[in-house]
Amino acid sequence: MPQSSNRIPCLNEDDVARAELPLEQAYTLPADAYTSDEIYRQEVEQIFRRSWLPVARTDQLPEPGCYLTMELFGQPIMVVHGSDGEFRVMPNVCLHRASPILEGSGKRHLFTCPYHAWSYDTQGQLMAAPLMEEATGFSEKDCRLTQIRSEIWEGFIFANFDPDAEPLAPQIEGFTQYFEKFKLADLVVVDTLEYDSRWNWKVLVENFMEAYHHIAVHSETFEPVYHARDSRIPDNTGPWSILHMPSVAEAPDSGLPAVDGLEDWQARDLFANAVFPFFLLGIQGNGGAWYQLLPGGPDRLLLKIHVLVPRSTTALEGFDEMARELSEAIAYIHQEDIGVNDKVWAGLNAPLTEQGRLSPFEKSIWQMNQWWLQQMSAKP
Ligand code: FES
Ligand SMILES: [Fe+2]
Secondary structure: OOOOOOOOOOOOHHHHHHHOOOHHHOEOOOOHHHHOHHHHHHHHHHOHHHOOEEEEEHHHOOOOOEEEEEEEOOEEEEEEEOOOOOEEEEEOOOOOOOOOOOOOEEEOOEEEOOOOOOEEEOOOEEEEOOOOOOOOOOOHHHOEOOOEEEEEEOOEEEEEOOOOOOOHHHHOHHHHHHOHHHOHHHEEEEEEEEEEEOOOHHHHHHHHOOOHHHHOOOOOOOOOOOOHHHOEOOOOOOOEEEEEEOOOOOOOOOOOOOOOOOOHHHHHOEEEEEEOOOEEEEEEOOEEEEEEEEEEEOOEEEEEEEEEEEHHHHHOOOHHHHHHHHHHHHHHHHHHHHHHHHHHHHHHOOOOOOOOEOOHHHHHHHHHHHHHHHHHHOOO
């Protein structure tokens, strides 16, 4: 058993040691890791505010002036396609008296604060501040919204609140190479499904990352095509995990064409991938789904499932109908997962619940747990 030390004060050190055992002997994280307010606060500081978090696809902001807004752990942000062509992530908080500036999404070239009408351009530069002439030493040109670090990977815009964070791309090189032929940068969002869930974010991440539950939860949907026992998870070399689910069918049954240049197994099989902590990407040869997680507390999760297809697919005759069927299929599968996640959440909150043994088919959960424990142990 590895040496345990009380590195995560809110968790029992023997519990931590059990989660750190080699995969074949390992246990789940203890229930406190999911339910504790203090652990959630620590996750915000040590994980969420230091990790690369996906905030948008570039195709969601197709033209200069397009923006969308969201809140990340109490910080309102805006993601903007600037008039100079650059994508930026900035606090959606006015430099005057802290009113949020934008709401929802849209397209505009001047962002005017609803409180006293200070106006910003698409690069965050303050352009006009009415009736401020008599404010000594004040100049609009000295005021610009903070630029939050961002990086574009395969069409996904990631943000990181840590100005010293390592760039994302070199950390996930192995992951990028695995999906090179899928041309992920060419995907576009064609539908978004929204769910307000009452569970910890890790309940969903774990549910997403293993195919073991196909035998029960998806016994009539996924299991007949993607047998749990065939699923495999390569060793990872960074903060990511790939779940490869070989298909016994000849081709995906949606009727949507696969990307050119894929090998047969790539066109046919299903992949559920994670870049830790919670960039979740389901991929098939003809499209996929980005699960965007917006945790709102230890027991609250806003989930947006963005349905993705290659841009060229959207021009096909009958595409709208095929896209609708694809969204319905994804929603149906998620409904099956909601049922079990609700139950797991009740179980994790029950006083007698103990750590369970992981199956070797849940290697991706184990990979995530090792990463999570390391992050949570790092000195603040
Ligand atoms: S708070 Fe934005 S202009 Fe006053
Ligand atoms: Fe599932």
